[in-house]
Amino acid sequence: MIEKIINSLRKRLWENNNVIEVCKNEGEVYRTTCTFFDGVSKNQLQVFEEEMHVSLPEDYKQFLQLTNGCNLFIDADKKITGNLYSLEDVRETAYKSQSLYMTIGSVGEEEIIIDSKKSAHPAYIIVKKRNASFQDAHVLHMNFQKWLDCFIVSQGNCFWHWNRLCNKAHSTDKKTTAQ
Numbered sequence: 001m002i003e004k005i006i007n008s009l010r011k012r013l014w015e016n017n018n019v020i021e022v023c024k025n026e027g028e029v030y031r032t033t034c035t036f037f038d039g040v041s042k043n044q045l046q047v048f049e050e051e052m053h054v055s056l057p058e059d060y061k062q063f064l065q066l067t068n069g070c071n072l073f074i075d076a077d078k079k080i081t082g083n084l085y086s087l088e089d090v091r092e093t094a095y096k097s098q099s100l101y102m103t104i105g106s107v108g109e110e111e112i113i114i115d116s117k118k119s120a121h122p123a124y125i126i127v128k129k130r131n132a133s134f135q136d137a138h139v140l141h142m143n144f145q146k147w148l149d150c151f152i153v154s155q156g157n158c159f160w161h162w163n164r165l166c167n168k169a170h171s172t173d174k175k176t177t178a179q
Helices: 002-015 042-052 058-066 087-097 144-153 159-178
Strands: 020-023 027-035 068-072 080-086 101-107 110-115 125-129
Touching: 002 027, 002 058, 002 144, 020 101, 042 058, 058 144, 087 101, 125 144, 144 159
Parallel strands: none
Antiparallel strands: 020 027, 027 068, 068 080, 080 101, 101 110, 110 125
């Protein structure tokens, strides 16, 4: 499924001269592109897992074999909405943090994290603000494949905040109606 998700996005880019128009929050429309890289080998993944004493989730390994990280939804000002790190970048952040949480990317000021203790379970993706504690993190109750699919379908928007934003808008609507 990871291959289908990545290839669909690549096809969309190819069909549109490497540009995709996306609708962001509050109706803003941007022309964006994406950058993919050569994938890693199974051997490189195995060495990483042995060095780091972790077992990477299968869907995430499939992603890395297709593209060793990527930049998603880069706008005309070269602002990258989603940055999924290369295996080397993941290794570097894991060494710095010395924890079982592996930062695999960023979206704006938020980090996308794999909880390696739960990587065998179907829900191991965590999101937290950069430099915030894990007490303030959000468990997304999904795996990498689902996160990637939702992120692409949402055109680079932080879909994990939508429920909170919708609830906030709904409570504001009630206040306006009551007045």
